[in-house]
Amino acid sequence: MGQAFARMKFGFLALMAAVLTVAAPQMALAQDAAEAVAAPTEAAEAAPEASDYTPMAPTEGKGMPTSFEDDPLKSMTFQDQYTADGAYALAMHDWLLMPVITVISLFVLGLLIYVGLKFNRKSNPVPSKTTHNTLIEVIWTIVPVIILVVIAVPSITLLARQYETPPADAITIKAVGYQWYWGYEYPDHDVEVISNMLDEDEAAASGEYHQLAVDNRMVVPVGVPLRLQTTAADVIHAFAVPSLWFKQDAVPGRLNERMLVIEEPGVYYGQCSELCGALHGFMPIAVEAVPMEQFEAWVASQGGTMPTAEEVAEADVDAEPADEAVAEADAEPAA
Numbered sequence: 214m215g216q217a218f219a220r221m222k223f224g225f226l227a228l229m230a231a232v233l234t235v236a237a238p239q240m241a242l243a244q245d246a247a248e249a250v251a252a253p254t255e256a257a258e259a260a261p262e263a264s265d266y267t268p269m270a271p272t273e274g275k276g277m278p279t280s281f282e283d284d285p286l287k288s289m290t291f292q293d294q295y296t297a298d299g300a301y302a303l304a305m306h307d308w309l310l311m312p313v314i315t316v317i318s319l320f321v322l323g324l325l326i327y328v329g330l331k332f333n334r335k336s337n338p339v340p341s342k343t344t345h346n347t348l349i350e351v352i353w354t355i356v357p358v359i360i361l362v363v364i365a366v367p368s369i370t371l372l373a374r375q376y377e378t379p380p381a382d383a384i385t386i387k388a389v390g391y392q393w394y395w396g397y398e399y400p401d402h403d404v405e406v407i408s409n410m411l412d413e414d415e416a417a418a419s420g421e422y423h424q425l426a427v428d429n430r431m432v433v434p435v436g437v438p439l440r441l442q443t444t445a446a447d448v449i450h451a452f453a454v455p456s457l458w459f460k461q462d463a464v465p466g467r468l469n470e471r472m473l474v475i476e477e478p479g480v481y482y483g484q485c486s487e488l489c490g491a492l493h494g495f496m497p498i499a500v501e502a503v504p505m506e507q508f509e510a511w512v513a514s515q516g517g518t519m520p521t522a523e524e525v526a527e528a529d530v531d532a533e534p535a536d537e538a539v540a541e542a543d544a545e546p547a548a
């Protein structure tokens with residue numbers, strides 16, 4: 214969609230250029246008017262500036278938990294998902310796991326009730342001496358095996374998807390857990406932000422929920438692969454955003470990494486999910502996914518710079534030997 218829009222914009226600019234060329238003789242007469250038309254064209258081509266960025270207002274119910282009072286059913290299940298892995302996992306939960314669990318539970322409950330009524334001491338004074346029934350033993354072995362295989366296929370697929378390595382040109386963001394706040398480092402952009410929870414009044418003033426709202430969000434571009442790394446400076450924390458299907462431990466001295474692609478713009482809230490000390494419940498996470506131009510403006514507003522095309526290309530070249538090294542290491546027989 215973004216590409217289509219960019220093409221449309223390019224087409225419009227080309228048309229403008231053609232009109233201006235044809236109209237060149239009249240330009241002297243209409244110079245003031247032409248300048249007025251040309252000015253916004255130049256502005257559109259210039260790199261986004263810091264002033265182009267404004268923090269996004271969250272959408273009620275999106276990227277945040279639902280209270281029982283608002284919607285009892287929704288408050289008890291997963292949040293709506295905004296990543297492909299999340300949608301896959303949620304569909305697996307809704308259409309496979311929950312039905313299987315429900316049917317098995319009801320079946321076992323039915324059996325228990327049946328046995329309790331039919332084979333109790335009063336209604337069945339002479340117990341049967343049956344010890345084997347080959348047919349039923351084959352059935353109760355084969356059926357659970359089939360159920361487990363049916364669950365295993367999408368389950369292992371999901372696991373593999375979650376381990377997918379980000380591409381070389383993915384944007385790197387390092388989330389660092391501190392007692393008790395988060396720091397977000399953008400090594401490709403020379404940006405670092407410290408993110409503290411807003412107090413109750415500040416959250417209300419910004420139209421957000423207390424214990425979810427933060428002063429500086431983790432701003433990221435939407436629709437592109439992010440290489441999200443987590444680590445910690447003091448104790449173990451965990452970076453978790455339920456609506457993005459993302460939870461990863463932040464461990465001192467370790468760098469965990471997972472790919473994240475957010476599918477639509479929005480503000481997505483999460484919380485530290487590893488008991489990390491007294492203020493564990495007061496270090497929320499707010500991820501703001503914005504279109505690339507907005508992200509560039511945000512980087513400018515933080516005093517950072519976008520990596521040049523050469524730097525991106527270099528990252529691609531750098532990545533290749535590393536991949537080969539991994540492939541070689543994999544190929545070596547285990548000692």
Ligand SMILES: [Cu+2]
Binds near residue numbers: 390391449485489496
């Ligand atoms: Cu923590």
